[in-house]
Amino acid sequence: MTAPEAPPAADNRLLAEVRVPARADRLAVVRGTVHAALRAAGCDALADDVVLAVDEACQNVVRHAYGGDTDGDLVVRLSRAPDRLFVELRDYAPPVDPDAVCGRDPADVRPGGLGTHFIETIMDDTRFLSPPRGVGNLLRMTKRLPAHLRLEGEGDTP
Numbered sequence: 001m002t003a004p005e006a007p008p009a010a011d012n013r014l015l016a017e018v019r020v021p022a023r024a025d026r027l028a029v030v031r032g033t034v035h036a037a038l039r040a041a042g043c044d045a046l047a048d049d050v051v052l053a054v055d056e057a058c059q060n061v062v063r064h065a066y067g068g069d070t071d072g073d074l075v076v077r078l079s080r081a082p083d084r085l086f087v088e089l090r091d092y093a094p095p096v097d098p099d100a101v102c103g104r105d106p107a108d109v110r111p112g113g114l115g116t117h118f119i120e121t122i123m124d125d126t127r128f129l130s131p132p133r134g135v136g137n138l139l140r141m142t143k144r145l146p147a148h149l150r151l152e153g154e155g156d157t158p
Contacts, residue, residue: 012079012086015041022066022074022091027058030076034087037078043085043149050085050143053122056115057089057139065093065137082151084124085143092136096128 016037020026034054038047058074066072075090119126123141131138 012081015078015080015085017075017077019073019075021070022062022072022093023070024059024062026074027055027062030058030074031055034076034078038085041080043145045149046085046143046145049122050087053119053141054087054089056118057087057141060115061089061091061093061137065091065096067093069093080151083145085145087123087141087143088129089139089141090131090136095131096137 016033018030018033020029031051031054035047035051038044038050043050054076058076061074062068072092075088077086077088077090079086079088119141122143124144125140125142127140129138129140
């Protein structure tokens with residue numbers, strides 16, 4: 001996960017936004033919303049993988065950012081540029097150190113701890129941004145779309 005950079009362009013098309021309590025039992029709502037939005041946007045081929053990455057990132061927020069505290073919220077926003085998807089996860093937990101977020105070696109065979117590895121394998125870019133109003137954390141994941149899923153008549157996003 002890399003250092004902050006500017007957020008995606010404001011003219012990207014919003015596909016879905018959902019706010020849920022940051023509890024593991026509420027993540028089914030996030031998974032269903034993201035999956036349905038990707039299918040509606042014609043991105044069926046990517047839906048399962050992107051949903052897995054989003055779910056892993058949300059689980060990390062629930063477990064690590066909030067530390068199991070069930071009072072916080074999680075906001076997931078899915079948007080599309082002509083050539084890529086953006087997923088932004090916003091929480092209101094204490095700020096995390098982006099340099100401390102790293103997965104374990106996949107060769108270390110034991111249960112758990114591979115979420116960050118899955119996210120980085122599935123998504124093309126993952127980075128923490130400065131959250132609005134400086135509260136909480138904002139994680140942006142980007143997935144480049146294959147040529148057959150890009151919107152016609154549009155070039156690459158800079």
